Amino acid sequence: MKMKDKQSLRNLYKQRRKQLGDSERLRLSEEITRQALQLLSEHAEWKHIHVFLPIRRLYEIDTLALIEELIGLQKKVYTSIADFADGGMSTVKIGDQTTFHEDSWGIPIPVQVEELSDPKLLQVVFIPLLAYDRSGNRLGYGKGFYDRFLADLSPSTVKIGLSYFLPEEQLEVEDHDVPLDYCLTPAGILTFS
Numbered sequence: 001m002k003m004k005d006k007q008s009l010r011n012l013y014k015q016r017r018k019q020l021g022d023s024e025r026l027r028l029s030e031e032i033t034r035q036a037l038q039l040l041s042e043h044a045e046w047k048h049i050h051v052f053l054p055i056r057r058l059y060e061i062d063t064l065a066l067i068e069e070l071i072g073l074q075k076k077v078y079t080s081i082a083d084f085a086d087g088g089m090s091t092v093k094i095g096d097q098t099t100f101h102e103d104s105w106g107i108p109i110p111v112q113v114e115e116l117s118d119p120k121l122l123q124v125v126f127i128p129l130l131a132y133d134r135s136g137n138r139l140g141y142g143k144g145f146y147d148r149f150l151a152d153l154s155p156s157t158v159k160i161g162l163s164y165f166l167p168e169e170q171l172e173v174e175d176h177d178v179p180l181d182y183c184l185t186p187a188g189i190l191t192f193s
């Protein structure tokens with residue numbers, strides 16, 4: 001089988017997101033938030049939860065409502081700050097007092113944060129992606145931030161992708177790729193593990 005190459009898939013999914021339009025993206029983000037809260041309600045033991053903050057100029061899923069709900073549910077909520085100089089991510093705690101500014105990549109950065117010393121504490125990680133496939137493989141922007149970050153977590157950490165779209169049949173897989181356990185979409189929850 002001929003697989004679509006990564007770069008054309010990245011471009012395709014960037015276009016698909018953009019073409020949704022503002023009001024549709026907002027509606028789909030709300031549906032995905034609902035799916036996330038549904039899944040979390042079935043796993044009361046998941047307390048330490050990592051969420052990405054949306055890059056608006058790349059039309060990512062809006063996770064801010066989800067974060068607010070999680071804080072309201074007394075979950076411990078974290079995000080990571082990417083260091084484009086060394087490719088690393090440092091994990092920080094966020095709460096209802098946290099404010100954000102945008103870095104030069106358009107990523108919201110929490111201000112005045114407390115660093116989490118041990119990311120192995122994380123029980124759940126919500127992961128940004130451009131595309132994913134029916135086996136839970138994911139495709140991101142290609143800088144490897146999440147691949148490296150996930151490799152450092154506990155093997156038991158639950159990895160949950162969020163997508164506006166249905167899966168691809170099959171993506172190209174490399175040794176360093178860490179597969180998802182779930183992907184949440186407006187149409188429902190896909191389980192891979």
Ligand SMILES: Nc1nc2c(c(=O)[nH]1)N(C=O)[C@@H](CNc1ccc(C(=O)N[C@@H](CCC(=O)O)C(=O)O)cc1)CN2
Pocket residue numbers: 052053054055060082105107128129140141142143144145146
């Ligand atoms: N919200 C969010 N945070 C995240 C990620 C993500 O995918 N989403 N990342 C996931 O690993 C890391 C950041 N990775 C990024 C990689 C590329 C670009 C970016 O702006 N790319 C542009 C232009 C690239 C260029 O010109 O070189 C683009 O893709 O159009 C942004 C973030 C860490 N934090």
Ligand SMILES: Nc1ncnc2c1ncn2[C@@H]1O[C@H](COP(=O)(O)OP(=O)(O)OP(=O)(O)O)[C@@H](O)[C@H]1O
Pocket residue numbers: 138139140141142143144145146147148151174176177
């Ligand atoms: N665990 C790792 N250790 C070192 N380098 C890694 C690791 N995982 C990925 N990389 C490097 O990161 C680069 C990007 O990987 P890949 O194309 O899989 O990114 P992606 O999954 O699309 O994007 P992202 O993880 O940024 O969302 C690759 O060149 C790869 O060598």
